[in-house]
Amino acid sequence: MASSVRVRFAPSPTGALHVGGARTAVYNWAFARRNGGAFILRIDDTDPGRSTAENTAQILRSLEWLGLDWDEGPGVDGSFGPYFQAERADNYHAALERMKADGSAYPCFCSPAELEAKRASVRAGEAEGVSGGYDRACRRLDAATTAARIAAGEPHVWRLAVPEGRGDIVVPDAVRGDTVFPATAMDDYVLVRGDGTPTYNFATVVDDADMQITHVIRGDDHLSNTPRQILVYEALQRPVPVFAHLSMIWGSDGKKLSKRHGATSVEAFRDEGYLPEALLNYLALLGWSLDGETTIVPPEVLKAEFSLERISMSPAVFDFEKLEWMNGAYIREMAPEVFEERMIPWLEKAGLASATELEERHDWLLTLAPLVAERAKRMTDIAPMVRFLFDEETAIDPAAAKKVLANEDAGRVLAATRDALAAVEPWTRSAVEQALRALPEALAVKPRQLFQVVRVAVTGSAVSLPLFESVELLGRERALARLEATRLEAAQ
Ligand code: GLU
Numbered sequence: 112m113a114s115s116v117r118v119r120f121a122p123s124p125t126g127a128l129h130v131g132g133a134r135t136a137v138y139n140w141a142f143a144r145r146n147g148g149a150f151i152l153r154i155d156d157t158d159p160g161r162s163t164a165e166n167t168a169q170i171l172r173s174l175e176w177l178g179l180d181w182d183e184g185p186g187v188d189g190s191f192g193p194y195f196q197a198e199r200a201d202n203y204h205a206a207l208e209r210m211k212a213d214g215s216a217y218p219c220f221c222s223p224a225e226l227e228a229k230r231a232s233v234r235a236g237e238a239e240g241v242s243g244g245y246d247r248a249c250r251r252l253d254a255a256t257t258a259a260r261i262a263a264g265e266p267h268v269w270r271l272a273v274p275e276g277r278g279d280i281v282v283p284d285a286v287r288g289d290t291v292f293p294a295t296a297m298d299d300y301v302l303v304r305g306d307g308t309p310t311y312n313f314a315t316v317v318d319d320a321d322m323q324i325t326h327v328i329r330g331d332d333h334l335s336n337t338p339r340q341i342l343v344y345e346a347l348q349r350p351v352p353v354f355a356h357l358s359m360i361w362g363s364d365g366k367k368l369s370k371r372h373g374a375t376s377v378e379a380f381r382d383e384g385y386l387p388e389a390l391l392n393y394l395a396l397l398g399w400s401l402d403g404e405t406t407i408v409p410p411e412v413l414k415a416e417f418s419l420e421r422i423s424m425s426p427a428v429f430d431f432e433k434l435e436w437m438n439g440a441y442i443r444e445m446a447p448e449v450f451e452e453r454m455i456p457w458l459e460k461a462g463l464a465s466a467t468e469l470e471e472r473h474d475w476l477l478t479l480a481p482l483v484a485e486r487a488k489r490m491t492d493i494a495p496m497v498r499f500l501f502d503e504e505t506a507i508d509p510a511a512a513k514k515v516l517a518n519e520d521a522g523r524v525l526a527a528t529r530d531a532l533a534a535v536e537p538w539t540r541s542a543v544e545q546a547l548r549a550l551p552e553a554l555a556v557k558p559r560q561l562f563q564v565v566r567v568a569v570t571g572s573a574v575s576l577p578l579f580e581s582v583e584l585l586g587r588e589r590a591l592a593r594l595e596a597t598r599l600e601a602a603q
Contacts, residue, residue, distance in 0.1 A: 116148025118326050119319070120174075120181075123155040124166035127376035128173040130368065130429065131330060131360050134394040138357065139328050140179045141395065141417035151322060152184030156197045157314055173377035177387050178410060191322040196314055203309040206317040206347060207269060207302065215274075215346035216302055218257050218267040219249040244298025245270065269303040271313075271342060280338035285326075285355040285419040292338040300339055316340045320349040328419070331356035355419050357398055358426045368429050384457070384489030389438040397427040407440060439488035451480040454493055461494030463501040479584055482576045496576060500584055505571035505593060515567040516601050520556050524564045525598035527554055529591050538587050544579040568597035 120136040122128065128136075143150035152174070156162035171185060183189025193199060210216035221229070229246050249257075250272060261267065273294075280292045302313040309317070315336075319327060334356045344351045362372035374380050380390050388410060395413050396406065399422050408416075442450065454476070455469050469476055479497065487493055499505045507515075515521055531546045547565065551558040566578050569590055575581055582590050 114147040115325060116143060116146040117151060117322065117324050118143050118148065118328060119151040119153050119322065119324050120179075121153040121155045121315070121318075121329075122170050123158065123161075124163060124170055125158060125161040126166060127378060128170045129375045130377070130380075130394060130397075133173065133177065133377050133390075134360065134397050135329055135357060136174060136179050137177070137391060137394045137413075138355075138399065138417070138422070140181075141413045142326065142328060142419065143182070144414035145417045148325070149182040149189075150179075151189070151191070151324070152181040152187075152194060153318060153322070154185060154195045155311070155314070156195055157308060157311065159197070162197070169378065173381075176381055177377065177391050179391075196309075196318065199314070199318060200307075202321055203303065203314055203317050206313075206320075207309075210271075210302070210346050211269070213346075215272050216269045217250050217272050217299075218261060219245070219270045219299075219301075220260055220265055220267045221245075221249060222266075244300070247299055250299060266305050268301045268305050270299040271302050271339075271346065273297045273299055273342060274345075277342070280341055282334065282337045282341065282354060284334075285353055286422045287331075287356060287424050290334065292335075297338060297342065302343070312336055312339045313343060316343040316347070316349075319352060320344065320347060324352050326353045326355065326419075328355040329357065331358055355422065357422065358424060360397055361426050361428050363428060363430065365428075372429065373431050384491030384493075385434065385438050386441050386453075386490065389441040390434070392441070393434045393437050397429065398423050406437065407444075435488050442484050442487050442490075445484060447477060447480045447484070450484045451476050453490070454480060454483065457490045457493050458497070458501075461498070463494060463498060475584065478580070482580055486576070499570045499572070499575070500581070503589075504596070505569075507567060507571045507597065508573070511567045511571070511573040512600075514573065515564050515597075518560065518564060520554070520560070521564050521601040522598055524550075524554060524556060524561050525568055525594050525601060528561075528565050528568075529594040529598065532582070532587065532590055532594070535587070538583065540579050540583040543582045547579065547582070565594070568594050 118139040120132075120139045122132055122136075140150045142148070152171075154162075154167055154170075156167070167185070174181070181187055183191060184194045207216055226245065229248075233246075249270070252260075277294055277297070279294050280297065282290045282292065284290065300312065301310050303309050318324075337354055337356070341351055360368045362368045364372075368375060374383055377390070381387070391410060391413070392408050395408055395417075399417070401408050401412070401416055401421070445453070451473075455466050458464055458469060459466050464472075479500070483493055483496055486496060518524075527550055528547065531550060532543065535542045535546045547562070548558075550556075551561045554561065562578055563573065566575055566581075567573055569578075569585060570576070570581050585593075
């Protein structure tokens with residue numbers, strides 16, 4: 112039987128999806144999967160000025176890239192749609208009508224200037240007010256007066272009538288326990304603006320209630336909104352969901368994570384060569400743990416084991432180095448044929464070869480894949496590492512060239528290596544190795560010295576993939592040509 116758990120991720124499309132939002136999405140998704148429930152994606156686009164279709168598209172792309180599939184939402188039909196707040200005006204209207212009918216919402220005709228004057232006098236200690244909030248003047252108007260003023264077309268907003276004697280509001284939270292908000296801190300806040308659009312707190316509750324959301328898992332920047340939202344659930348007589356507020360993500364300096372610390376949007380991490388499963392794993396561990404020590408938690412494990420009980424209350428610190436380490440671990444663990452496939456777009460993007468060319472060289476690429484996988488931390492490390500295998504000629508790194516060409520034996524070594532490789536038959540890694548290993552003794556040079564000279568000539572760099580494999584993968588013709596070109600240069 113499908114469980115009744117229903118959770119949602121409700122981003123506002125006012126920018127790209129950042130790691131904080133992405134982590135919230137991961138937790139909601141994992142919680143739904145763990146409990147056989149539904150993960151709903153709702154786009155909170157009530158701010159028409161700042162919400163754009165491009166931002167929505169980017170958020171959807173980021174979630175798809177991370178592998179966070181939703182059961183209801185944009186592009187996926189469900190019985191609780193539409194899944195864009197901008198299309199749910201009827202629901203807000205209906206909820207407001209119910210609240211008007213029982214007096215839990217009332218119209219307020221105070222102009223912005225009047226409201227500001229009231230706030231100023233509260234600040235100055237001249238008037239009483241709820242935490243600098245609204246003084247409830249319009250709540251005292253009688254029904255006939257408000258009806259007449261509305262009928263006359265007077266601009267107004269709709270406010271929540273916080274129940275008299277409601278008392279303190281306790282926000283129970285699966286992560287942080289109870290937080291008590293004093294009743295005096297609750298003002299009659301605006302539910303619906305003068306232009307008829309709902310405020311965040313109102314729209315969120317109406318939607319969460321209508322969509323039968325059972326658990327609200329979100330950032331703790333919303334904790335102070337929660338008592339306000341609870342009052343709307345109560346007014347609408349709808350069950351209050353379980354809340355779980357997640358601690359903020361900090362940079363290593365203890366400040367809120369921002370661009371100053373490095374990439375923060377999911378697509379920036381994608382472009383920097385991170386794998387979606389590694390980023391997903393890393394985000395999952397930013398405030399949750401499997402058992403306090405396991406660091407590699409693949410999506411299947413996360414889906415099977417995620418629980419609210421293991422979410423931590425302390426702020427998580429985003430550690431770019433750890434993420435990079437984790438990414439490298441995922442790369443190393445990948446089956447060679449999988450890594451081979453996944454290298455292709457990165458090689459193509461770097462302009463080294465087309466996907467078709469690469470597919471034609473399948474066996475060759477499959478030999479290369481594990482050599483790269485052992486060394487790459489990110490997918491962006493691949494192209495610089497293998498470029499020498501694709502370029503017709505290789506430009507030798509000047510520092511390496513200087514070192515090698517200064518070696519008095521370089522010319523001799525390069526000529527002998529060229530001759531030895533010319534005779535290698537068949538052209539395999541082990542035959543190449545055998546031929547090269549025999550050289551130092553024959554030439555009376557140190558093996559390390561010889562291999563260094565050959566490495567620089569063949570790969571263009573003093574640091575490269577392993578030498579014998581590099582020579583084999585490069586092919587005889589190009590290996591000989593590079594040895595000869597470097598020899599001529601050394602002879603000058
Ligand atoms: N649209 C809100 C946000 O992006 C949703 C908050 C919530 O989950 O209630 O912050």
